[in-house]
Amino acid sequence: MPKDLQSRLEILIAAAEPGEQLPSEPKLAKQLGVSRATLREAMRAFETRGLIRRQQGVGTFVTRPSQIIESGLEVLESIETMAERIGLPVAAGAVEIRTCLADDETARRLNLTVGDDVFCVSRVILAEDRPVAFLVDTLPPGYLTPDEMAADFTGSVLDLLLKRGNPPLGNSRCEIAAVAAPPEVARALHIQRGDSLLLFEAMLYTADGTPLDYSLSYFLPGYFKFHVVRRVG
Amino acid sequence: MPKDLQSRLEILIAAAEPGEQLPSEPKLAKQLGVSRATLREAMRAFETRGLIRRQQGVGTFVTRPSQIIESGLEVLESIETMAERIGLPVAAGAVEIRTCLADDETARRLNLTVGDDVFCVSRVILAEDRPVAFLVDTLPPGYLTPDEMAADFTGSVLDLLLKRGNPPLGNSRCEIAAVAAPPEVARALHIQRGDSLLLFEAMLYTADGTPLDYSLSYFLPGYFKFHVVRRVG
DNA sequence: CAGTGGTCTAGACCACACG
DNA sequence: GTGTGGTCTAGACCACTGA
Numbered sequence: 001m002p003k004d005l006q007s008r009l010e011i012l013i014a015a016a017e018p019g020e021q022l023p024s025e026p027k028l029a030k031q032l033g034v035s036r037a038t039l040r041e042a043m044r045a046f047e048t049r050g051l052i053r054r055q056q057g058v059g060t061f062v063t064r065p066s067q068i069i070e071s072g073l074e075v076l077e078s079i080e081t082m083a084e085r086i087g088l089p090v091a092a093g094a095v096e097i098r099t100c101l102a103d104d105e106t107a108r109r110l111n112l113t114v115g116d117d118v119f120c121v122s123r124v125i126l127a128e129d130r131p132v133a134f135l136v137d138t139l140p141p142g143y144l145t146p147d148e149m150a151a152d153f154t155g156s157v158l159d160l161l162l163k164r165g166n167p168p169l170g171n172s173r174c175e176i177a178a179v180a181a182p183p184e185v186a187r188a189l190h191i192q193r194g195d196s197l198l199l200f201e202a203m204l205y206t207a208d209g210t211p212l213d214y215s216l217s218y219f220l221p222g223y224f225k226f227h228v229v230r231r232v233g
Numbered sequence: 234m235p236k237d238l239q240s241r242l243e244i245l246i247a248a249a250e251p252g253e254q255l256p257s258e259p260k261l262a263k264q265l266g267v268s269r270a271t272l273r274e275a276m277r278a279f280e281t282r283g284l285i286r287r288q289q290g291v292g293t294f295v296t297r298p299s300q301i302i303e304s305g306l307e308v309l310e311s312i313e314t315m316a317e318r319i320g321l322p323v324a325a326g327a328v329e330i331r332t333c334l335a336d337d338e339t340a341r342r343l344n345l346t347v348g349d350d351v352f353c354v355s356r357v358i359l360a361e362d363r364p365v366a367f368l369v370d371t372l373p374p375g376y377l378t379p380d381e382m383a384a385d386f387t388g389s390v391l392d393l394l395l396k397r398g399n400p401p402l403g404n405s406r407c408e409i410a411a412v413a414a415p416p417e418v419a420r421a422l423h424i425q426r427g428d429s430l431l432l433f434e435a436m437l438y439t440a441d442g443t444p445l446d447y448s449l450s451y452f453l454p455g456y457f458k459f460h461v462v463r464r465v466g
Numbered sequence: 467c468a469g470t471g472g473t474c475t476a477g478a479c480c481a482c483a484c485g
Numbered sequence: 486g487t488g489t490g491g492t493c494t495a496g497a498c499c500a501c502t503g504a
Contacts, residue, residue, distance in 0.1 A: 024470060035495065037493070056500070056501050057469080057502035059502095073306070073463060074461075170465070175458055175460045176409060177459075178411035197429070227407060228407050230306060230308060230404065231307065232395070232404065232405070257490080273490090289491065291489060292489060
């Protein structure tokens with residue numbers, strides 16, 4: 001059992017053509033002389049880096065993130081806007097629009113009471129048919145209607161609000177964390193539970209400071225590069 | 234095999250006193266009716282959230298991050314500075330200072346040639362005796378000397394450069410990503426390989442734009458909260 | 467249907483801490 | 486030494502895909 005399993009896999013993946021299918025897990029495990037569990041553990045890193053793609057019932061394929069979506073954090077913009085800038089087509093999938101009840105955290109964030117109705121939109125962002133982000137927006141009732149969503153929703157709540165122009169938007173406060181993918185997010189992004197994701201937990205306010213949108217954005221590493229310029233104290 | 238293993242563990246951990254030792258993994262696995270592998274998988278999330286601490290040869294203990302280090306990203310400041318603001322004592326451990334040869338990435342970042350000497354400092358930041366961050370700074374030769382480091386190093390290269398005042402510092406450009414812990418980082422932070430970490434990859438420039446410091450900062454989730462205010466485009 | 471990845475089990479051996 | 490967590494193996498069953 002070589003300790004450089006990671007390196008050997010890296011070579012194997014780098015040598016493969018994009019789109020090429022790797023041997024099945026049992027075969028590859030035998031070929032590399034490790035158990036299937038060990039092989040899968042080592043493959044995790046490559047999956048979250050966007051270098052391979054595993055599809056249940058189909059197989060494991062080598063991919064290359066053709067373009068990385070890059071953006072500064074100083075300005076708030078939608079993934080669609082960022083992608084458009086580099087000419088990468090993206091789409092929204094698995095859109096779910098529903099009214100639900102505010103839990104503790106949501107109520108606190110939106111200045112509501114626990115149990116109040118809130119408007120909830122979740123969806124997956126697809127680039128080159130690959131899920132690369134999972135987004136959930138929660139808004140107080142009254143700002144968006146399901147009808148309006150059905151008509152105009154392109155995948156970005158921000159763009160919809162901007163297009164509407166009302167209410168005028170203020171700033172967004174964004175908290176940044178690394179998390180292990182929760183089960184429902186892992187499922188939506190076609191990754192394994194526990195894989196590393198970048199999480200933005202953001203509060204968007206109207207120009208007069210009213211909480212407007214509480215959003216959770218999970219980003220697959222490897223497809224995004226966020227940066228910020230920091231000035232010395 | 235209950236599907237709410239996660240919830241059951243959460244209750245169990247929440248009910249325990251801080252500092253309390255959990256039953257050993259074999260016992261707990263039997264008690265919960267799952268295999269040890271499954272139990273360990275479920276525990277990962279709690280470890281990176283800072284709710285438990287596992288020590289090889291000793292046991293698993295319930296912890297509570299007593300204070301969270303919080304900071305805006307607009308201003309560059311050291312962990313020591315952030316911690317001091319909230320009155321949390323931190324220390325540096327496992328300090329390694331050495332001269333090494335620039336690899337591809339380092340050379341490119343620092344405007345050097347592959348194989349040039351560079352000055353390299355790595356260390357772990359400890360809060361309440363718990364490793365919470367792993368930092369590596371790489372500088373072109375000539376700015377810092379081992380002697381100077383030995384005399385004045387408190388854990389922060391930034392603070393040392395600021396104290397020196399020469400060269401005057403410009404801005405820092407920081408890229409933000411989520412990564413699975415590489416083996417050496419996992420070892421330093423006492424977490425499992427593959428656990429989620431927040432990674433800042435930053436370039437610090439002098440006031441005249443010369444690359445001065447290429448740094449990698451790995452942060453344990455649960456102990457830090459970074460935020461940024463984003464203005465609407 | 468057969469073949470794939472997703473998950474879990476039971477058991478083993480190791481490295482480590484501590485008495 | 487004993488008991489802990491860290492890692493790995495071999496094998497099983499499931500859910501899913503596509504012919």
